[in-house]
Amino acid sequence: MTVQTLRHGWILTLRDLKHWQREPWTPIVGIAFSVMLLLMFGYLFGGAIEVPGGGDYLPYLLPGMFTLTMLFGIESTMGAIADDTKRGITDRFRSMPIAGVAVPLGRAAADLANSAVQLAVLMAGGLVVGWQVDGSVGAALLAAGLLLWLRLAMLWVGIYLGLALRGEGALMSVQILVWPFGFLSNIFVAPETMPGWLGFLAGWNPVSATAAACRELFGNPTGTTGGVLADHAVALALAWPALLLAVFVPLAARAYRNLAR
Amino acid sequence: MPASPPLLARDVHKRYGATRALDGLDLEVSPGTVHALLGPNGAGKSTAVNVFTTLTRPDSGEVRVAGHDLRRSPRKVRAAIGLVGQTSALDEVLHGRENLVMFGRLHDLSKPTARARAGDLLDAYGLADAADRKVSTYSGGMRRRLDIAAALMTRPHLLFLDEPTTGLDPRGRNEVWKAIRRVVGEGTTVLLTTQYLDEADQLADRITVLGAGRVIAEGTSAELKDALGGDRVIVTARTPDELARAAEVLGGTPDPETLQVAVEAGPSGGAAAMVAAIRALDAASVDVGGAVLRRPTLDEVFLHLTAESDEPQTRGAAR
Numbered sequence: 092m093t094v095q096t097l098r099h100g101w102i103l104t105l106r107d108l109k110h111w112q113r114e115p116w117t118p119i120v121g122i123a124f125s126v127m128l129l130l131m132f133g134y135l136f137g138g139a140i141e142v143p144g145g146g147d148y149l150p151y152l153l154p155g156m157f158t159l160t161m162l163f164g165i166e167s168t169m170g171a172i173a174d175d176t177k178r179g180i181t182d183r184f185r186s187m188p189i190a191g192v193a194v195p196l197g198r199a200a201a202d203l204a205n206s207a208v209q210l211a212v213l214m215a216g217g218l219v220v221g222w223q224v225d226g227s228v229g230a231a232l233l234a235a236g237l238l239l240w241l242r243l244a245m246l247w248v249g250i251y252l253g254l255a256l257r258g259e260g261a262l263m264s265v266q267i268l269v270w271p272f273g274f275l276s277n278i279f280v281a282p283e284t285m286p287g288w289l290g291f292l293a294g295w296n297p298v299s300a301t302a303a304a305c306r307e308l309f310g311n312p313t314g315t316t317g318g319v320l321a322d323h324a325v326a327l328a329l330a331w332p333a334l335l336l337a338v339f340v341p342l343a344a345r346a347y348r349n350l351a352r
Numbered sequence: 353m354p355a356s357p358p359l360l361a362r363d364v365h366k367r368y369g370a371t372r373a374l375d376g377l378d379l380e381v382s383p384g385t386v387h388a389l390l391g392p393n394g395a396g397k398s399t400a401v402n403v404f405t406t407l408t409r410p411d412s413g414e415v416r417v418a419g420h421d422l423r424r425s426p427r428k429v430r431a432a433i434g435l436v437g438q439t440s441a442l443d444e445v446l447h448g449r450e451n452l453v454m455f456g457r458l459h460d461l462s463k464p465t466a467r468a469r470a471g472d473l474l475d476a477y478g479l480a481d482a483a484d485r486k487v488s489t490y491s492g493g494m495r496r497r498l499d500i501a502a503a504l505m506t507r508p509h510l511l512f513l514d515e516p517t518t519g520l521d522p523r524g525r526n527e528v529w530k531a532i533r534r535v536v537g538e539g540t541t542v543l544l545t546t547q548y549l550d551e552a553d554q555l556a557d558r559i560t561v562l563g564a565g566r567v568i569a570e571g572t573s574a575e576l577k578d579a580l581g582g583d584r585v586i587v588t589a590r591t592p593d594e595l596a597r598a599a600e601v602l603g604g605t606p607d608p609e610t611l612q613v614a615v616e617a618g619p620s621g622g623a624a625a626m627v628a629a630i631r632a633l634d635a636a637s638v639d640v641g642g643a644v645l646r647r648p649t650l651d652e653v654f655l656h657l658t659a660e661s662d663e664p665q666t667r668g669a670a671r
Contacts, residue, residue, distance in 0.1 A: 097461070102457050110445045113486070179439035186405040188430040189458055288647070350407070 103197025125160045145284045145314025154218040154305035155278035159349040161242040165249040172253025204239035206242045225310025234308035236326045241301045246330035247339040281314035300327035356419035358510040358541040364413030373399040375565035388556035389545040396565035397545035401514045418509040432622045434503030434511045444488040456505040468488045473501040488546045493524025497531050513544040568657045583622030585629045590641045604656045
């Protein structure tokens with residue numbers, strides 16, 4: 092990757108950041124939605140949910156909410172990419188002498204910055220409602236890093252989907268499907284409380300690894316009493332996004348090259 | 353200036369499944385001219401532009417843009433061209449000026465150079481007043497002009513305009529025509545696609561008529577018009593029976609769907625043909641609904657031209 096490509100990527104990042112500056116409602120609604128989910132599960136359902144292995148539900152839930160926010164990032168990335176492609180601006184980029192990777196690079200940097208802000212707001216909100224970090228600063232930073240690592244993987248999934256699925260209903264389908272994908276994990280409920288086969292699936296959901304690792308690193312209740320995920324949470328939280336990136340970066344690159352209608 | 357033409361395409365083929373979008377397209381664009389690709393929907397105009405601008409890879413054939421081979425040096429091709437596609441390729445949230453500066457910066461212009469060039473183009477294309485407003489507030493004609501300005505940030509050798517006035521109201525269309533004339537005035541060669549004969553007529557030095565992915569006619573506007581014939585008398589009947597009798601008297605082919613029969617005017621002109629047709633109908637006591645004098649429509653031109661090129665096409669398909 093050349094300096095020129097990085098500069099092109101940066102120019103495109105500034106473009107995306109300007110969008111949020113001009114139209115701040117999109118990211119604000121995104122954050123408000125996460126806060127609403129947090130309050131709903133924390134207070135409305137939380138009292139009825141038991142955490143295996145002991146501990147309160149709220150500190151169990153918060154790392155899950157952080158993870159969910161990273162997963163939902165798929166939608167905003169996919170929406171922005173699909174919008175550019177529909178408008179023809181992507182074709183203009185493709186007809187210009189800039190490296191193909193500069194466009195997703197700019198998008199990635201902007202979306203990661205957005206997600207970092209979202210994460211900071213959610214964490215601050217969590218601290219207000221009683222979430223606590225009982226680990227070292229280093230461990231907490233590693234947890235934040237793992238969350239953004241998951242976001243990076245979701246970003247490339249979103250870029251691929253935005254390029255590959257351009258039908259009218261594609262974005263809405265993805266917006267609906269992320270829900271069961273998010274719920275079928277350890278984000279809201281410990282897999283150990285689920286029927287065996289369902290718990291197995293939930294445990295192997297890539298987002299479960301990130302949530303489990305964050306709980307461990309933040310010193311929050313893990314909701315688990317053993318198993319592969321409990322023993323290797325951090326390693327899995329590193330490996331899953333790496334696997335997703337290995338699959339979706341080449342897929343996205345191919346979709347970008349073959350965009351022509 | 354390189355001796356090679358801005359665009360040279362030889363025997364370009366591109367299929368999508370069973371559809372031959374380009375079926376042996378040959379094209380040469382001369383420097384400093386406006387060259388129009390004229391054709392109905394599905395003739396292959398947009399596919400041709402997508403191939404020439406490196407967006408779509410051709411299956412076979414040779415294309416050189418500003419002397420650069422499309423396959424071997426796509427990046428050099430991209431540096432030499434500007435593209436204004438069918439859909440507006442602008443950022444709606446950014447201001448007009450910001451769009452231009454961004455595209456200029458992506459073309460590696462320095463910040464001051466990009467700003468200066470953007471200012472010049474905004475003035476030249478009548479957008480100075482709207483320069484610092486969001487593009488989402490622009491009219492269709494303004495968007496297209498900004499689109500054209502964005503493609504001109506680096507003074508390309510060759511500017512591609514894919515149906516630049518489709519979807520615009522008459523005022524917007526006039527604005528864009530003016531803009532295109534200005535582009536050529538500055539020495540940029542233009543290849544534009546259009547479905548409108550009058551647009552090609554107004555703007556183009558040379559017109560290539562496309563049908564089913566290949567060239568079916570080429571020449572100046574005057575040459576094409578001569579080849580297509582002049583005015584025609586259209587007689588409309590009220591009943592199928594009337595239509596058959598009118599067709600017999602006038603010697604034209606009846607169209608049972610529209611109840612019309614068309615007669616091409618000879619060298620003596622439309623008015624004479626009209627008088628002759630009315631006299632003939634009157635002499636034979638054939639009563640009709642009406643008769644009008646009309647220039648051939650683009651539809652008829654295409655039908656005429658594609659009918660002529662039908663035979664080699666059938667042979668090609670049977671191969």
